[in-house]
Amino acid sequence: MIAHLQTLRSEDNIAGMARFGIVTETAIGISNPDLQKIARLAKKDHIRAKALWASGIREARLLALYTFDPKSLTEADARTLADGFNSWEIVDCAADLFIEANLDALIPDFAADTREFVRRTAFAMIAGAAVHRKKDPDESLLAYLPLIEAHSTDNRNFVRKAVNWSLRNIGKRSHTCHQPALALAERLASSTDKTARWIGKDAVRELTSEKLLARLG
Incomplete structure (x- = not known):
């Protein structure tokens, strides 16, 4: 599988990825849509996915995340x-997998982790779950608002954007979620x-948009 990925190498794509803040040290230069097509053909295979992840190659790791079996993924994994x-x-790809695997119990632990990308995982999971x-139930999402508030002062770029993302997604989820999320955003x-x-003002702007208010009724 990795040998096949290597045949698709594109230096131009690698250069383009770097402009979007994608880590390209191990990149081959395959786009995510193309990787998703490969994943659909390859189908789920938990053992193979672990081997792909262990390679450390960007595309192999993304393909692993697309092809892990959510039903077999454990908290330890x-x-x-x-x-x-x-x-x-x-x-962000892993967060979707973790939500599909019902690993919500990891969210508080990931949020408490001081590593930037692990903490981001917690809030990407919340955003995805919403x-x-x-x-x-809406209450299960509203229960994360204190966690969002607790980490709203983390100024690291990839954390603050995910905290903001999770707050906005909760607020957009339903009429029931909107008011509590907006109240936190305003605070x-x-x-x-x-x-x-910054997190609050950006969330307020989206949560008070005419288009969203019309959709929520």
Whole structure:
């Protein structure tokens, strides 16, 4: 599988990825849509996915995340994967996998982790759950608002953006979620902390848009 990926190498794509903040040290230069096509053909294979991840190659790791079997993924597996997180795109792909695998119990632990990309994972998972876990009660998402507030002063780029993302996604989820999320956004917007203020103001802007309010009714 890795040999096949190597045949698709593109130096131009690697240069383009770097402009979007993608870590390219081990990159081959295959786009995510093309990797997803390969993943659909390859199908789920937990053992193969672990081998692909162990290679350390960007594309192999993304392909691993696309082809892990969520039903077989354990908390121990997820923690092992998190130890190797080094970019936002890997984190965001992994977060979707972790949510699909129902590993929500890891969110508080990941949020407490001081490593930038591990902490981002917690809030990427919350953001993903707000969108993809449609059958979950709204209260399960609202329960994360204190965690969002607690980490709203983390000024590291990939953390603050994920904290903001999770707050906005909760607020957009439903009429029930909107008001509590907006109240937190407004509180953060008036904070004396620069990062919390940015998170709050940006969330307020989206959560008070006419288009969203019309959709929520």
